[in-house]
Amino acid sequence: MNQKVVLITGCSSGIGLALAVHIAKDEKKRFMVYATMRNLSKAEPLVEAAGRTLGRTLEIKQLDVCDEASIKACVDSLPERRVDILISNAGMGLIGPIECQSIEEMKSVMDTNFFGLVRLMKEILPDMKRRKKGHIVVISSVMGIQGILFNDIYAASKFALEGFCESLAIQALRFGLNISLIEPGPVITEFERKVYDEGLKIDLSKADKVTADMFTNVYLKNYKQIFETLGQTPEDVAEHTLKILIMDNPPFRHQTNTLYTPMTTLKYADPNGDLPIETFYKMVFEHDKVFTASLNFIKLLQWRSRKSFKHNKMIKSNC
């Protein structure tokens, strides 16, 4: 059988782990998954979730996206160095006022989220071009489209990914290669815990009172609620991604959370770029009115989509 070779980065937890397992468990066994992580001592949750696919349609390998030698060693270890589908997922977040963050911390985010993909592409793209076959799937974010308060550096790293891929996609087309950006909204994973816990520990003494207050009393206060109201599961993102993998003509961009779409659409609706900024400003500072109204609207959308899901299921079961 002609299985497609899928290489995924950052599979020790969250979206990467869910992707690896979901793709390896494909009923038609269309894929051979190389699930990679930088630290193999963290493999236990993946081993457990992979179950019987381990050693069959799933293998675990070491790969650190910040280390060129580790990427090369991993790709060299694959049969014929072949990668049909690269899923660049490894990433990290960073929240808080920039005056409280060190340049080292910021560089680490850019190095992982952006240069991590660049290193992977430098190793894998030339082979894909030679074979005139391949699909590069990048786990970007809604923050690759639109910045969010106190996510300045993280959003910049995702914008960098999007600009890089948008430029490369034109060249890729010439070789018959596909590039797809997957853009989830909030997803309930270790990412949320890491970023939120770090956020609570930030030394705000370098920020002025207004900024410190905005971070503590607006951002951190609402962050949890945003995840609770809008948060997707990593399995849901994995399902969306698999659908993209099996398409004949996969799209360049795919947002996984329709509840978040009204917010990203603002960007496309106003060429001057003021609409999303003013709307987010109102959501933050006319908080009581707009933020609560927005959350209620989102809850209504959620209720309606759950209702229509049940309705569709009922129709199907009656057919």
Ligand SMILES: NC(=O)C1=CN([C@@H]2O[C@H](COP(=O)(O)OP(=O)(O)OC[C@H]3O[C@@H](n4cnc5c(N)ncnc54)[C@H](OP(=O)(O)O)[C@@H]3O)[C@@H](O)[C@H]2O)C=CC1
């Ligand atoms: N959670 C969310 O709300 C959203 C997340 N995303 C994106 O999804 C991707 C996955 O995040 P998510 O699953 O949520 O978070 P997790 O923290 O659960 O997973 C991140 C993964 O990336 C790995 N990683 C970090 N640095 C490196 C590195 N240098 N080399 C290899 N692997 C590395 C981590 O490994 P280790 O365990 O060793 O740290 C971990 O396996 C990220 O790109 C993130 O930006 C996008 C939209 C929303």
Ligand SMILES: CC1=C(/C=C/C(C)=C/C=C/C(C)=C/C=O)C(C)(C)CCC1
């Ligand atoms: C929508 C919104 C907020 C927060 C959104 C968050 C926290 C989104 C997180 C997205 C993630 C984690 C993407 C990962 O790539 C605020 C600023 C609290 C208030 C204004 C409206």
